[in-house]
Amino acid sequence: MFTHFDFDVIGRSWVYLFQVGMAFTLELTVLAMIGGVALGTLLALCRMSSFKPLALVAAAYVNLIRAVPLVLVIFWFYFLVPYLAAWVIGAAEPVKVGTFWSALITFTLFQAAYYCEIMRGGIQAIPRGQVLAAQALGLNYWQVMGRIVLPQAFRNMLPVLLTQTIVLFQDVSLVYVLSVPDFVGAASKVAQRDGRLVEMYTFVALVYFVLCCLLSWLARRLQKRVAIVR
Amino acid sequence: MNYHWNWRIFGEMSPDGVHTYWDTLLSGLAWTLATSLAGWVMALALGFAVGALRTLPGRWLPLLGTAYVELFRNVPLLVQMFLWFFVAPELLPQAAGDWLKAMPNAPFATAVICLGFFTSARVAVQVTAGIQALAGGQRLAALALGLDLPQTYRFVLLPLALRVILPPLTSEFLNIIKNSSVALTIGLMELTASARSIQEFSFQVFEAFSAATLIYVLVNLTVIAAMRLLERRLALPGTLGAR
Numbered sequence: 426m427f428t429h430f431d432f433d434v435i436g437r438s439w440v441y442l443f444q445v446g447m448a449f450t451l452e453l454t455v456l457a458m459i460g461g462v463a464l465g466t467l468l469a470l471c472r473m474s475s476f477k478p479l480a481l482v483a484a485a486y487v488n489l490i491r492a493v494p495l496v497l498v499i500f501w502f503y504f505l506v507p508y509l510a511a512w513v514i515g516a517a518e519p520v521k522v523g524t525f526w527s528a529l530i531t532f533t534l535f536q537a538a539y540y541c542e543i544m545r546g547g548i549q550a551i552p553r554g555q556v557l558a559a560q561a562l563g564l565n566y567w568q569v570m571g572r573i574v575l576p577q578a579f580r581n582m583l584p585v586l587l588t589q590t591i592v593l594f595q596d597v598s599l600v601y602v603l604s605v606p607d608f609v610g611a612a613s614k615v616a617q618r619d620g621r622l623v624e625m626y627t628f629v630a631l632v633y634f635v636l637c638c639l640l641s642w643l644a645r646r647l648q649k650r651v652a653i654v655r
Numbered sequence: 656m657n658y659h660w661n662w663r664i665f666g667e668m669s670p671d672g673v674h675t676y677w678d679t680l681l682s683g684l685a686w687t688l689a690t691s692l693a694g695w696v697m698a699l700a701l702g703f704a705v706g707a708l709r710t711l712p713g714r715w716l717p718l719l720g721t722a723y724v725e726l727f728r729n730v731p732l733l734v735q736m737f738l739w740f741f742v743a744p745e746l747l748p749q750a751a752g753d754w755l756k757a758m759p760n761a762p763f764a765t766a767v768i769c770l771g772f773f774t775s776a777r778v779a780v781q782v783t784a785g786i787q788a789l790a791g792g793q794r795l796a797a798l799a800l801g802l803d804l805p806q807t808y809r810f811v812l813l814p815l816a817l818r819v820i821l822p823p824l825t826s827e828f829l830n831i832i833k834n835s836s837v838a839l840t841i842g843l844m845e846l847t848a849s850a851r852s853i854q855e856f857s858f859q860v861f862e863a864f865s866a867a868t869l870i871y872v873l874v875n876l877t878v879i880a881a882m883r884l885l886e887r888r889l890a891l892p893g894t895l896g897a898r
Binding site for chain 1: 725734735737746835839850861
């Protein structure tokens with residue numbers, strides 16, 4: 426079946442694929458994860474705020490982002506970010522931001538909505554007694570959250586956060602629509618240059634499969650380790 | 656910010672000279688709905704089969720089911736789309752591959768197959784969880800009443816599991832609608848692709864994307880409302896969901 430295929434193309438291009446493509450994908454994944462978790466936690470706190478307008482705005486943002494496909498959001502920010510940047514620094518013309526920054530902002534803002542819901546679940550699972558005890562000890566809101574609630578919520582939600590990060594790692598492939606050389610984009614460039622679509626895309630699928638299996642195995646192990654025995 | 660807003664753009668003629676940009680959006684919506692509905696039917700059928708497979712007694716069949724789920728969950732949707740569109744026709748015998756590539760609606764058929772398999776793995780996980788969430792006595796009682804294993808699944812376990820997993824199935828249905836936008840990479844003119852084409856031809860970026868966003872939100876709300884009704888109808892008596 427594979428007689429007329431030329432798997433040599435992978436041998437010729439794998440250094441480029443990993444050094445340029447996979448590096449871009451991983452960099453974007455890690456940075457968007459850090460930004461997304463931070464922003465998502467803030468959003469979760471806003472959603473649970475007793476100040477109603479803030480809670481409403483955060484809920485509206487989360488629900489809006491979750492209703493729209495990622496591809497559309499990528500396009501939105503690709504065109505919107507230059508105008509926003511111009512508005513922030515007061516320039517008259519839209520600023521050229523570059524696809525990496527545009528993609529990073531997109532994935533951070535998009536994933537924040539999903540991380541927010543995970544963190545909200547984690548925070549709501551903390552027994553109320555914990556908060557009451559902390560308040561009785563005289564801690565203020567930020568101390569209660571920062572020292573009592575959030576550390577426990579993070580620990581409980583770590584496996585779920587990691588699972589969401591695997592989703593993010595897979596979703597980063599969609600920057601392909603901006604013609605960015607991420608792992609898929611780089612492979613597709615080589616594939617089209619050499620006319621070797623079959624070999625390249627099979628290879629890409631295989632690499633993703635192995636990496637994601639590895640990560641979800643890690644998530645399962647983590648789940649066992651962080652589980653709190655009650 | 657010197658962006659020139661022009662909301663009348665949707666009434667203007669699109670480059671094909673017959674339809675307005677508004678028609679472009681509507682036809683995009685129609686493709687999105689057709690793709691996700693067809694994919695959803697396929698995902699439900701496959702997902703229930705594979706999900707049930709994973710709960711069968713024995714070792715090899717559940718393992719096969721789990722391998723299926725892992726295969727479709729651990730490769731990005733975009734890559735799967737490319738595999739079905741560019742790679743699958745090459746692996747078939749020459750004649751079949753050529754016939755596939757020459758099909759008039761190749762992107763549509765490919766997208767349906769791809770989304771169907773991709774979503775079926777997610778549905779299968781829910782179905783397995785649903786069957787395992789049922790009281791263990793259900794299976795034993797059904798077998799004790801003289802039903803054989805297929806009958807136990809057909810008349811007892813699967814109908815009950817369906818009613819338990821309706822809420823997570825709703826979000827999978829919303830996901831398949833959103834995921835259908837990935838099919839624009841293989842040339843399907845669905846809603847996001849339509850908005851993008853309006854942007855390319857008219858330069859009215861934000862109007863086009865706002866309209867598409869609004870349509871996605873409306874579809875979302877409609878699906879949620881319809882599923883809430885269904886959930887209330889089908890909630891198992893005696894559970895917290897029933898009233």
